[in-house]
Amino acid sequence: MDKEPISDFFYRLQDEICQELEELDAYGRFHEDTWERDGGGGGRTRVLTKGDVIEKGGVNFSKVYGQATDKIRESIGVNGNAFFASGLSIVLHPYNPFVPTIHMNIRYFEMDDGNAWFGGGIDLTPHYIDKSDAARFHQHLKKVCDDHHPTYYPAFKHWADDYFFIKHRNETRGIGGIFFDRLAATEDISLEDRYAFVKDVGEAFMPVYKPLVDKHRNDNYSETQKDWQLIRRGRYVEFNLVYDRGTRFGLDSGGRIESILMSLPEYASWQYNFQPEEGSAEAETQQWLQKHIDWLALLDRPTPDEPIKER
Amino acid sequence: MDKEPISDFFYRLQDEICQELEELDAYGRFHEDTWERDGGGGGRTRVLTKGDVIEKGGVNFSKVYGQATDKIRESIGVNGNAFFASGLSIVLHPYNPFVPTIHMNIRYFEMDDGNAWFGGGIDLTPHYIDKSDAARFHQHLKKVCDDHHPTYYPAFKHWADDYFFIKHRNETRGIGGIFFDRLAATEDISLEDRYAFVKDVGEAFMPVYKPLVDKHRNDNYSETQKDWQLIRRGRYVEFNLVYDRGTRFGLDSGGRIESILMSLPEYASWQYNFQPEEGSAEAETQQWLQKHIDWLALLDRPTPDEPIKER
Numbered sequence: 344m345d346k347e348p349i350s351d352f353f354y355r356l357q358d359e360i361c362q363e364l365e366e367l368d369a370y371g372r373f374h375e376d377t378w379e380r381d382g383g384g385g386g387r388t389r390v391l392t393k394g395d396v397i398e399k400g401g402v403n404f405s406k407v408y409g410q411a412t413d414k415i416r417e418s419i420g421v422n423g424n425a426f427f428a429s430g431l432s433i434v435l436h437p438y439n440p441f442v443p444t445i446h447m448n449i450r451y452f453e454m455d456d457g458n459a460w461f462g463g464g465i466d467l468t469p470h471y472i473d474k475s476d477a478a479r480f481h482q483h484l485k486k487v488c489d490d491h492h493p494t495y496y497p498a499f500k501h502w503a504d505d506y507f508f509i510k511h512r513n514e515t516r517g518i519g520g521i522f523f524d525r526l527a528a529t530e531d532i533s534l535e536d537r538y539a540f541v542k543d544v545g546e547a548f549m550p551v552y553k554p555l556v557d558k559h560r561n562d563n564y565s566e567t568q569k570d571w572q573l574i575r576r577g578r579y580v581e582f583n584l585v586y587d588r589g590t591r592f593g594l595d596s597g598g599r600i601e602s603i604l605m606s607l608p609e610y611a612s613w614q615y616n617f618q619p620e621e622g623s624a625e626a627e628t629q630q631w632l633q634k635h636i637d638w639l640a641l642l643d644r645p646t647p648d649e650p651i652k653e654r
Numbered sequence: 655m656d657k658e659p660i661s662d663f664f665y666r667l668q669d670e671i672c673q674e675l676e677e678l679d680a681y682g683r684f685h686e687d688t689w690e691r692d693g694g695g696g697g698r699t700r701v702l703t704k705g706d707v708i709e710k711g712g713v714n715f716s717k718v719y720g721q722a723t724d725k726i727r728e729s730i731g732v733n734g735n736a737f738f739a740s741g742l743s744i745v746l747h748p749y750n751p752f753v754p755t756i757h758m759n760i761r762y763f764e765m766d767d768g769n770a771w772f773g774g775g776i777d778l779t780p781h782y783i784d785k786s787d788a789a790r791f792h793q794h795l796k797k798v799c800d801d802h803h804p805t806y807y808p809a810f811k812h813w814a815d816d817y818f819f820i821k822h823r824n825e826t827r828g829i830g831g832i833f834f835d836r837l838a839a840t841e842d843i844s845l846e847d848r849y850a851f852v853k854d855v856g857e858a859f860m861p862v863y864k865p866l867v868d869k870h871r872n873d874n875y876s877e878t879q880k881d882w883q884l885i886r887r888g889r890y891v892e893f894n895l896v897y898d899r900g901t902r903f904g905l906d907s908g909g910r911i912e913s914i915l916m917s918l919p920e921y922a923s924w925q926y927n928f929q930p931e932e933g934s935a936e937a938e939t940q941q942w943l944q945k946h947i948d949w950l951a952l953l954d955r956p957t958p959d960e961p962i963k964e965r
Contacts, residue, residue: 374926376927390926390927392925392926399924399926401926510905511905511908511911512911573921577918580891580895580922581895581915584891584892584895584896585895585896585902585905591896594821594822594896597822600822600823601926601927604892604924605926607888607924608924609923609924609925610884610921610922610923611891611921611922611923611924612920612921612922613710613915613918613919613920613922614703614920615685615701615703615710615712615912615916616687616701616912
């Protein structure tokens, strides 16, 4: 496949999403930094802070290429000499604890040994899990997946549950979503088909997030609820610094630190041995931070007491 | 060496230090949790939050033993079957940005294959570097070291600079101090000598920290200075979650998460691409977050414009 149009798509989508996010936020404006990478390529980092809805959010485009180092070869498990990688990555941390934190990433990688693949995903981290929102979020992602392949949603939903998991806490980062990596061409699915899917994932970002912002941006919240949000954000920091492969790889390989760590929230908190009060909304959210919940089952049965697991 | 008296010393020192910290703080009181480890041993975690001086601080004792897993053998590089590890670990995060964050750790490890060693250290993380405080802090640690061996201070000061280093930021966590690990018996130095040194390090904790608290606890500070403190604490979180071997090992090996992560501050902040204003106190502190500064040189020459490096 021709790599330039893919990268151009990511670049244009960054423009579109930033414009739509500014309209949605109404007050915040993105600050842009362009950067170059020693060895080839660079990126365009855009960060919006202290908006009306968004406390801190980043929308990063990058397109890097050049000679693969041993570190890259080893870390990715490829053999070629020249690599090309381009992607768009988004993390938004809103002020209001009832507006979820969201993450989206789409990326393309190719190597001159013939390897080429797409990766990406969208996942949601509500500080308070609204079950009907969660069900609709998953329903939306399922539709995006189903338009391309019947195996995509179950496989990529499962992958997200396993990936966005804070092992030392035995809890998921949020309600998951979809995650996929190394989607290369197969006998049945061409690289063009993969690309068409990844484009749809990228274009689903605003339609999937905007309703959640519109619904909750004016929700009233208490100091206790704000504290809980900061604790949940502490878990977000733990996930990103301890487990997230992109973050770890970026830190190890000398990427642009400020672009990598834009994913961290403006404020986070750690309280020793914090336990939500029994029966509280916080305790209920905690109970739903599990892998392999069948969120779609909630569409038919919107208020179960216990998470329904996938069969 | 008989291991029980070593562990008993750590246990009693925890009591002493907690009592002295409560006296120093005047308002805060330690909350205690005792815990047991599957397989052998346990610990006594004490955390003080929302004191007068200390916003969040932990003083942890642990004594664990049992069959070494492959993970332990591999991670530590030993071969035996039964291990014994005991230690005392302290991290204090004060409210006032002019009172430094401090960390102290002393520990003993032995294996039934004959390996036995001590490790530990004290290091200081001021949010604003007061050069005369820094020089006296290092002078104090040098004296503790010099009482035992002339090589200790230079070697362990160097080790601290290298260890408490945030590689992806190219900055030290603070002004360092001393750090040492695997101090086993040698031809010249017995394990008893090592223990005598480690005891003195532990007993130096209050005398080295109390003057800093007394001097700065009532310093006035602005919102800007508090913000800077939260950003510096963000770096502390980055160090602990990305690099600190004890933290990483604890998370990987299923240690008691709340005891391990008591080292994280109550609040921390990340601002995208934060750069202190040129010529500001924050910029000056940033400039001193370097390895291998000769802090003792400041004793004779208290106000240099540039850090003096060790020769």
